[in-house]
Amino acid sequence: MASDPIISVRDLVKRFDGKIVLNGINLDVFPGETMVVMGGSGSGKSTLLRHMIGSLLPDAGEVVLFGEDIFSLSDEKMDGVRKKFGILFQSGALFNSMTIAENVALPLREHTELDPAIVDIQIKIKLELVGLRDHADKYPSQLSGGMKKRAGLARALALDPLLLFYDEPSAGLDPITSAEIDRLIIDLTKKMGVTSVVVTHEMDSAFAIADRMAMLHQGKVLVMDERSYFERLRDMPTAQTAELPEAQQIIRQFLRGDADGPVTRYRAATKYEDDLLGAPPLPPLEHPSIEPTRGKK
Numbered sequence: 001m002a003s004d005p006i007i008s009v010r011d012l013v014k015r016f017d018g019k020i021v022l023n024g025i026n027l028d029v030f031p032g033e034t035m036v037v038m039g040g041s042g043s044g045k046s047t048l049l050r051h052m053i054g055s056l057l058p059d060a061g062e063v064v065l066f067g068e069d070i071f072s073l074s075d076e077k078m079d080g081v082r083k084k085f086g087i088l089f090q091s092g093a094l095f096n097s098m099t100i101a102e103n104v105a106l107p108l109r110e111h112t113e114l115d116p117a118i119v120d121i122q123i124k125i126k127l128e129l130v131g132l133r134d135h136a137d138k139y140p141s142q143l144s145g146g147m148k149k150r151a152g153l154a155r156a157l158a159l160d161p162l163l164l165f166y167d168e169p170s171a172g173l174d175p176i177t178s179a180e181i182d183r184l185i186i187d188l189t190k191k192m193g194v195t196s197v198v199v200t201h202e203m204d205s206a207f208a209i210a211d212r213m214a215m216l217h218q219g220k221v222l223v224m225d226e227r228s229y230f231e232r233l234r235d236m237p238t239a240q241t242a243e244l245p246e247a248q249q250i251i252r253q254f255l256r257g258d259a260d261g262p263v264t265r266y267r268a269a270t271k272y273e274d275d276l277l278g279a280p281p282l283p284p285l286e287h288p289s290i291e292p293t294r295g296k297k
Contacts, residue, residue: 004067006031006163006195007052012061014047021047023219025061031162034189034196036206039216040254040263045199048216049167052197053087054078066162083111085163086156090171093152094140100127100151101136107158126154129191130184146177153184157192164188166198170205182208203255207231215251222247230255 007029014022022044029035039045050056051063054070062069066084073081094103101123108119127133130150140148149169156164166185170178182205188194200206206213207227214224223229233248234255241252246262253261 003031005029005064006066007197008064009048009052010062010064012048012051012063013059014044014051014056015059021219022051022058025216025219025221027214027221027224029195029197031195032189032193033211034185034198034209036198036200036210036213037216038199038201038203038206038213038254040201043216044219045201045216046167049165049197049199053085053165054082083159084161085165086159086161087165088149088153088156088167088169090168094148094155096140099137099139100132100143100154103140103151104155104158107155111159122158126157127151129157129188130154144177146173146180149173149177149181150184153181157188160192161194163195163197166196166200168200168202169198170200170202175204178202178205179208181205185209203257215254217247217250217254222251 005028007027009025009027012022012025013020025044025048027035027037027048037045037048047056051058052065054063054065057071062071064070065081068077068081070078070081094100095106098106104123104126105119108114108122112119114122123136124133127136130153132147132150132154135143135147135151140151143151169181169185173181185196185198186209189196196209198206198209207230210227212224212226213230215222215230230251233252236252241249244252249262252258253263
């Protein structure tokens with residue numbers, strides 16, 4: 001890539017209760033591209049996303065966002081960085097007591113001094129972008145799952161961010177609605193030049209929207225490359241795969257959703273009997289396992 005990355009993750013390590021969840025992650029995202037971060041459940045996708053938005057502190061490593069090492073910033077300066085990006089949460093995360101228009105208006109009223117008439121225009125523009133202008137006065141409880149996702153996206157766009165994060169945007173949606181969300185992501189990239197980071201394990205969606213893809217497995221990036229690399233690996237004839245390195249076999253199994261492969265062989269090889277009969281009892285919990293927020297250092 002010719003330009004400097006808008007996100008640069010370097011040697012990122014995170015442990016929970018002594019267990020390594022992120023194990024030396026390195027990742028770059030460049031302006032104007034859609035980067036898809038994929039991997040199985042427990043691979044570290046959501047934990048990586050939470051570090052990229054600054055809601056978790058790492059045990060080691062750094063995340064540079066818009067040229068700033070976000071873990072070295074004061075809370076005030078970090079708030080300024082947050083205004084440059086938007087987040088579409090998996091559930092939409094709308095405020096149920098507010099209409100869709102009020103949800104979209106909230107960031108504008110909290111973080112700008114725009115005239116109410118300008119705020120109203122901005123609300124209509126953002127809702128039109130996601131096809132919900134005619135539903136501005138409805139409450140989240142009156143919307144379908146896909147409409148909630150689109151409303152959440154409109155709110156994420158409220159401050160005209162340079163960067164959008166998507167957490168499982170297709171989760172829980174039917175195939176047609178999922179395809180509509182994919183098209184929205186592509187359109188926003190083209191129309192607004194927004195850089196996108198999409199965390200997903202939905203492969204149809206991933207291949208539809210990605211410029212580049214990063215595959216996480218057991219807290220590590222196995223491969224980060226152009227979409228075409230993963231397409232070739234996915235579509236490779238089975239007869240040619242026997243000599244592939246294990247990392248590529250893991251990726252291929254995930255991309256294709258195959259029941260047989262190194263991932264399932266590893267699971268089957270764990271010593272269930274020893275674990276069942278020989279493991280010592282777990283100690284009682286003395287306190288709940290709660291990760292402190294960024295501000296509580």
